[in-house]
Amino acid sequence: xxxxxxxxxxxxxxxSSKPAxxxxxxxxxxxxxARLKLPILAEEQVIMEAINENPVVIICGETGSGxxxxxxxxxxxxxxxxxxxxxxxxxxxRVAAVxxxxxxxKEMNVSHRVVSYQIRYEGNVTDETKIxxxxxxxxxxxxxxxxxxxxxxxxxIDEAHERSVYTDILIGLLSRIVPLRGKKEQPMKLIIxxxxxxxEDFTDNKKLFPAVPPAIQVDARQFPVTVHFNKRTxxxxxxxxCFRKVCKIHRMLPAGGILVFLTGQAEVHSLCRRLRKAFPxxxxxxxxxxxxxxxxxxxxxxxxxxxxxxxxxxKIDLNSYSVxxxxxxxxxxxxxxxxxxxxxxxxxxxxxxDDGLEEGKKSDSSLPLYVLPLYSLLAPEKQAKxxxxxxxxxxxxxVATNVAETSLTxxxxxxxxxxxxxxxxxxxxxxxxxxxxxxWTSQASANQRxxxxxxxxxxxCYRLYSSAVFSDxxxxxxxxITRRPVEDLILQMKALNIEKVINFPFPTPPRTEALAAAExxxxxxxxxxxxLKTGRLKELQIAKLSSPISPLGITMASFPVAPRYAKMLxxxxxxxxxxxxxxxxxxxxxxxxxxxxxxxxxxxEETEKLKGKKARVIQMRRIWAGQGPFQKLGDLMVMLGAVGxxxxxxxxxxxxxxxxxxxxxxxxxxxxxxxxxxAVNSVxxxxxxxxxxxxxxxxxxxxxxxxxxxxxxxxxxIARRIQAEELLDEKWKNAYKTPLLDDPVFIHPNSVLFKQLxxxxxxxxxxxxTQMYMKDRVGWQLPAVEVDYPEGIDRYKYFAKFLLEGExxxxxxxxxxxxxxxxxxxxxx
Ligand code: ADP
Ligand code: MG
Numbered sequence: 001x002x003x004x005x006x007x008x009x010x011x012x013x014x015x016s017s018k019p020a021x022x023x024x025x026x027x028x029x030x031x032x033x034a035r036l037k038l039p040i041l042a043e044e045q046v047i048m049e050a051i052n053e054n055p056v057v058i059i060c061g062e063t064g065s066g067x068x069x070x071x072x073x074x075x076x077x078x079x080x081x082x083x084x085x086x087x088x089x090x091x092x093x094r095v096a097a098v099x100x101x102x103x104x105x106k107e108m109n110v111s112h113r114v115v116s117y118q119i120r121y122e123g124n125v126t127d128e129t130k131i132x133x134x135x136x137x138x139x140x141x142x143x144x145x146x147x148x149x150x151x152x153x154x155x156x157i158d159e160a161h162e163r164s165v166y167t168d169i170l171i172g173l174l175s176r177i178v179p180l181r182g183k184k185e186q187p188m189k190l191i192i193x194x195x196x197x198x199x200e201d202f203t204d205n206k207k208l209f210p211a212v213p214p215a216i217q218v219d220a221r222q223f224p225v226t227v228h229f230n231k232r233t234x235x236x237x238x239x240x241x242c243f244r245k246v247c248k249i250h251r252m253l254p255a256g257g258i259l260v261f262l263t264g265q266a267e268v269h270s271l272c273r274r275l276r277k278a279f280p281x282x283x284x285x286x287x288x289x290x291x292x293x294x295x296x297x298x299x300x301x302x303x304x305x306x307x308x309x310x311x312x313x314x315k316i317d318l319n320s321y322s323v324x325x326x327x328x329x330x331x332x333x334x335x336x337x338x339x340x341x342x343x344x345x346x347x348x349x350x351x352x353x354d355d356g357l358e359e360g361k362k363s364d365s366s367l368p369l370y371v372l373p374l375y376s377l378l379a380p381e382k383q384a385k386x387x388x389x390x391x392x393x394x395x396x397x398x399v400a401t402n403v404a405e406t407s408l409t410x411x412x413x414x415x416x417x418x419x420x421x422x423x424x425x426x427x428x429x430x431x432x433x434x435x436x437x438x439x440w441t442s443q444a445s446a447n448q449r450x451x452x453x454x455x456x457x458x459x460x461c462y463r464l465y466s467s468a469v470f471s472d473x474x475x476x477x478x479x480x481i482t483r484r485p486v487e488d489l490i491l492q493m494k495a496l497n498i499e500k501v502i503n504f505p506f507p508t509p510p511r512t513e514a515l516a517a518a519e520x521x522x523x524x525x526x527x528x529x530x531x532l533k534t535g536r537l538k539e540l541q542i543a544k545l546s547s548p549i550s551p552l553g554i555t556m557a558s559f560p561v562a563p564r565y566a567k568m569l570x571x572x573x574x575x576x577x578x579x580x581x582x583x584x585x586x587x588x589x590x591x592x593x594x595x596x597x598x599x600x601x602x603x604x605e606e607t608e609k610l611k612g613k614k615a616r617v618i619q620m621r622r623i624w625a626g627q628g629p630f631q632k633l634g635d636l637m638v639m640l641g642a643v644g645x646x647x648x649x650x651x652x653x654x655x656x657x658x659x660x661x662x663x664x665x666x667x668x669x670x671x672x673x674x675x676x677x678x679a680v681n682s683v684x685x686x687x688x689x690x691x692x693x694x695x696x697x698x699x700x701x702x703x704x705x706x707x708x709x710x711x712x713x714x715x716x717x718i719a720r721r722i723q724a725e726e727l728l729d730e731k732w733k734n735a736y737k738t739p740l741l742d743d744p745v746f747i748h749p750n751s752v753l754f755k756q757l758x759x760x761x762x763x764x765x766x767x768x769x770t771q772m773y774m775k776d777r778v779g780w781q782l783p784a785v786e787v788d789y790p791e792g793i794d795r796y797k798y799f800a801k802f803l804l805e806g807e808x809x810x811x812x813x814x815x816x817x818x819x820x821x822x823x824x825x826x827x828x829x
């Protein structure tokens with residue numbers, strides 16, 4: 001056999017500082033041929049020389065140029081993976097870590113024992129592993145165990161342009177680890193890979209890298225993509241618009257794969273179902289016998305589960321949950337939208353007037369459409385399907401979330417349909433609690449999406465919005481770290497003994513206010529040691545930003561939830577409250593627990609149906625809310641009741657549907673309960689917890705404790721009803737005041753406390769709609785306590801503190817004792 005191209009290159013050129021090692025790789029001729037077409041192959045020599053001569057190298061190249069699949073192979077061939085260290089690559093998304101490890105193993109013709117992956121829940125790393133793909137959260141966790149990352153010779157940070165918070169933190173940490181390794185004579189290389197050229201935050205940042213790292217640009221081979229904007233004003237129903245557009249493309253335009261960008265998993269499934277219904281794809285139409293048509297099977301399963309009267313009780317298998325104390329993936333908790341299946345318009349608008357489709361010739365509309373979903377949480381074997389050629393005589397249509405934007409390259413896509421939206425996590429500036437919202441994406445990512453159409457031949461991108469709207473998009477999305485509260489990151493960093501977070505070399509630092517707010521909250525939660533109150537105010541302020549972690553903080557850092565919820569877990573050992581606290585925390589962290597009813601009905605019949613269902617759901621919520629003292633747990637009792645009832649009924653889609661619960665949320669809660677239980681058990685082996693899906697309702701004492709436990713995490717989220725004598729305006733009759741906001745807030749109509757209007761409530765978050773609502777599900781009642789406000793003290797803050805201490809003092813003797821007793825007993829191992 002002929003030596004490979006790189007082998008030839010190496011024979012003629014010897015990099016100066018590194019002996020010419022060459023580890024042969026036995027690639028198949030087809031793979032070899034495909035590789036040689038990748039633009040990055042032409043740059044191998046330049047890249048390897050830069051890596052050999054510099055500790056840190058940046059590589060920029062368009063999506064599809066070969067960065068992720070080829071750079072690890074270059075390094076492997078150059079001998080960077082040896083007995084004393086391997087090659088590690090981080091990805092912000094699980095789906096990329098898994099599928100890229102498969103792809104590279106295949107290209108190198110080796111098993112998964114050699115090219116492996118590790119994500120939060122699973123992995124296939126072995127002693128033989130030489131190349132390891134992982135999520136950035138996994139590597140961050142490894143740094144906590146081995147700060148110098150001695151088992152790696154090279155770390156590649158992939159998709160750095162996404163600027164996910166963990167990527168940013170990793171780059172900051174690695175900027176310190178690399179020189180330390182150099183000093184120890186165990187040098188390590190850091191390679192940062194980005195799909196855009198916007199890398200100044202890494203190169204022009206003396207604090208991060210005092211010596212400017214070389215940035216190598218790989219020229220992409222890209223075919224022209226014609227962009228068609230919608231001329232109509234943007235539609236709200238972009239799901240329906242996507243459906244119509246795909247139908248038109250499929251009916252009218254010549255062969256070529258279609259890639260649709262939507263914002264979330266539920267939308268992806270909904271569109272897949274609609275498309276499969278519109279263009280049925282039967283098994284016998286293809287020769288691909290192994291292709292058991294999943295869509296048909298799925299539908300059948302779905303129908304079956306709807307019909308079946310009784311289902312066996314599902315079991316939670318604790319061994320299947322792994323523990324990882326970092327909450328590494330947003331997708332996990334992703335909000336999902338209601339499926340809009342019933343809104344299918346069979347009389348599609350085929351008017352091609354203004355969307356650029358008229359250029360196409362009429363093609364054979366009987367051609368089956370091979371529809372595949374693609375999103376982060378999809379099982380890996382299903383994800384892999386998008387890379388295989390579609391069955392003969394079909395057209396491939398991939399319906400994807402953002403994952404297809406840069407991390408994955410799907411072959412033979414000619415048409416891109418871009419809804420223009422993205423689901424993003426937003427954080428309330430005041431309360432700091434997050435929510436998922438669908439917004440317009442940025443120009444940079446819209447262009448990335450369009451680029452997906454021109455990989456193999458000239459393509460077309462259909463944007464479901466006008467060019468005027470596009471020009472209003474932000475140019476780039478700002479790095480995540482500047483958009484969100486950082487208390488979870490700060491806690492993780494303090495757990496790494498980085499005390500002066502203000503000095504940390506962030507690629508883009510968070511705002512100082514955000515850092516200060518995080519530090520303050522963590523001190524209030526007891527996760528950081530109280531600063532010594534000496535010196536002037538300014539010094540105190542600085543001291544505040546460098547408080548060391550407390551033992552409670554170490555416990556909290558090991559739970560895979562935000563610090564507020566970690567605090568609740570850490571306090572829950574008394575009175576067997578842990579299983580309930582775990583359930584409450586899981587339910588609070590999973591978004592959209594209840595199904596949304598306030599959607600517009602499509603027909604009169606549906607209006608009636610919705611009305612009936614709503615009445616039933618309201619009744620069920622009232623039942624779950626309990627009687628007497630149980631009511632004081634408010635919406636949390638509803639959650640406990642709903643989870644309990646659902647598990648007793650076997651957690652079936654049918655039960656959820658009938659009671660207005662979101663089936664997927666209930667499954668997610670179950671998974672989180674398992675995971676949190678494992679986490680608690682590993683911190684506190686004597687807790688010996690196990691998850692009984694069918695949890696008994698709490699006792700009255702437990703309810704009292706649970707209220708305090710939740711208050712301990714949300715002590716600053718207290719609202720007090722505006723009193724008659726304070727009332728300036730009738731419209732604020734039912735309003736509440738909070739210490740954090742000037743404007744009055746209201747209890748959400750969906751809350752069980754909506755009519756009760758207790759004097760004091762604690763809330764999870766405030767959502768701004770027409771009026772400020774306290775998010776429905778987590779307001780709850782506290783006993784009113786008479787207090788005299790001392791002069792000059794913020795009465796609400798004072799009140800919160802008083803309540804917190806008063807309540808717990810009553811039960812336990814002292815708040816401090818409560819703090820000390822539970823987490824410290826848990827820690828003593
Ligand atoms: P980059 O990281 O620069 O975006 P990649 O290394 O991911 O590029 O991809 C390089 C090429 O490899 C792509 O053009 C794609 O066609 C091909 N490729 C990647 N993954 C697969 C796969 N699983 N199956 C077939 N081809 C793949
Ligand atoms: Mg890549």
